[in-house]
Amino acid sequence: MSYLWVDERLEKIPRRIHLLNCKFVFDNISYEINIQNTKSHNRLNICYGKLFGSDDSYKKIVIKIYEQSRSQIDTDTYVGLLDEIEVHAEIEKRIGYSSYPSHMLFFFATKQGIGIIFDNLGLQLDKTNLYMFDFKIKKLMILQLLLQVNCLQKNNIYHGDLKPPNICISVDGKLSLIDFGIAYIESTNDNTFELSNIHYNTTITSGSPEYKLIYEQQESKSPFPKELFDKSELWAIGGLIIGILLNDATIYFNKSLELLNLLKFPNENLETSDLSTRFSYFNQNFCDCIKQFINFNLSDCYDQFKPIILNMFEFDHTKRETLENIIKQIELIDL
Numbered sequence: 001m002s003y004l005w006v007d008e009r010l011e012k013i014p015r016r017i018h019l020l021n022c023k024f025v026f027d028n029i030s031y032e033i034n035i036q037n038t039k040s041h042n043r044l045n046i047c048y049g050k051l052f053g054s055d056d057s058y059k060k061i062v063i064k065i066y067e068q069s070r071s072q073i074d075t076d077t078y079v080g081l082l083d084e085i086e087v088h089a090e091i092e093k094r095i096g097y098s099s100y101p102s103h104m105l106f107f108f109a110t111k112q113g114i115g116i117i118f119d120n121l122g123l124q125l126d127k128t129n130l131y132m133f134d135f136k137i138k139k140l141m142i143l144q145l146l147l148q149v150n151c152l153q154k155n156n157i158y159h160g161d162l163k164p165p166n167i168c169i170s171v172d173g174k175l176s177l178i179d180f181g182i183a184y185i186e187s188t189n190d191n192t193f194e195l196s197n198i199h200y201n202t203t204i205t206s207g208s209p210e211y212k213l214i215y216e217q218q219e220s221k222s223p224f225p226k227e228l229f230d231k232s233e234l235w236a237i238g239g240l241i242i243g244i245l246l247n248d249a250t251i252y253f254n255k256s257l258e259l260l261n262l263l264k265f266p267n268e269n270l271e272t273s274d275l276s277t278r279f280s281y282f283n284q285n286f287c288d289c290i291k292q293f294i295n296f297n298l299s300d301c302y303d304q305f306k307p308i309i310l311n312m313f314e315f316d317h318t319k320r321e322t323l324e325n326i327i328k329q330i331e332l333i334d335l
């Protein structure tokens, strides 16, 4: 399969195909998209179908399409999808072919919209029946998650929206990250990150306290150390690991939402006070509650996981282990 790179995009892509049943030629191979099933969001259509190559091979695919009538074309929507295409092209450039983060097979534009084609990677984590996997497979799932995020981070790519609906699990337990719609790519090599074009708008429930801090301080445009970015995704990963172990992918995310609602700032002063005051309020309450929750819910059979997960929820990001160390520790867990 060939790929279209972002800089060449829109020049090479066929423009006159019909979205729902189209044929096009790329690199001398003709493709036929045959869509069987369409699931609509407000603006986004997710279609399932088959992609037929002229060499008789075909893949089961997922097509993510922004489809709008011409009168309603909304630039932000297009830009969002183009951003995602760009991230996928960049992942391919930086880490080569990998079957773990969802892999862009193709993208195209038509009169009606623009679409990206992916391999069908299975069910979303929150829709997966986790009971059907034994501990050994779950440990492998967790390692796949950590290895993927680590590999992306090493290449200065931050998914930025790690939550159960953005993780796919295949029937044999292969885990893949999907939805790079708000992923953040950094090109600098000096170990700091400029916030000029950051779109780190992840909800705090799937991000660490620093997500919020980074987001709120966008205005200041001061560079952040790479380490802070690296460690910030641990919080969400911890939530995902808890979910995999407890057979309920959303348990942590629901709990943190509940806590956040309880933690509404008690008075106006706090709401309008400076960031560090609000941050420390958040620290004292939220982190402690999450730790209590982990201690209470992860039963004895997960004793080996407990300290590792608790460490991911350290408020002070410098106290959190690096992903490499966490991977080593989890590899040693004997289930």
Ligand SMILES: Nc1ncnc2c1ncn2[C@@H]1O[C@H](COP(=O)(O)OP(=O)(O)OP(=O)(O)O)[C@@H](O)[C@H]1O
Pocket (backbone or CB within 6 Å): 041, 044, 046, 062, 064, 102, 118, 119, 120, 121, 122, 123, 124, 165, 166, 168, 178, 179, 180, 181
């Ligand atoms: N590679 C894939 N394999 C299987 N299913 C996929 C794949 N990519 C996307 N999907 C399905 O399409 C849905 C939307 O994809 P995605 O998360 O990329 O878009 P989104 O804009 O975040 O939409 P949503 O609001 O549903 O999260 C997913 O929730 C999943 O059901």
Ligand SMILES: [Mg+2]
Pocket (backbone or CB within 6 Å): 165, 166, 179
């Ligand atoms: Mg999503």
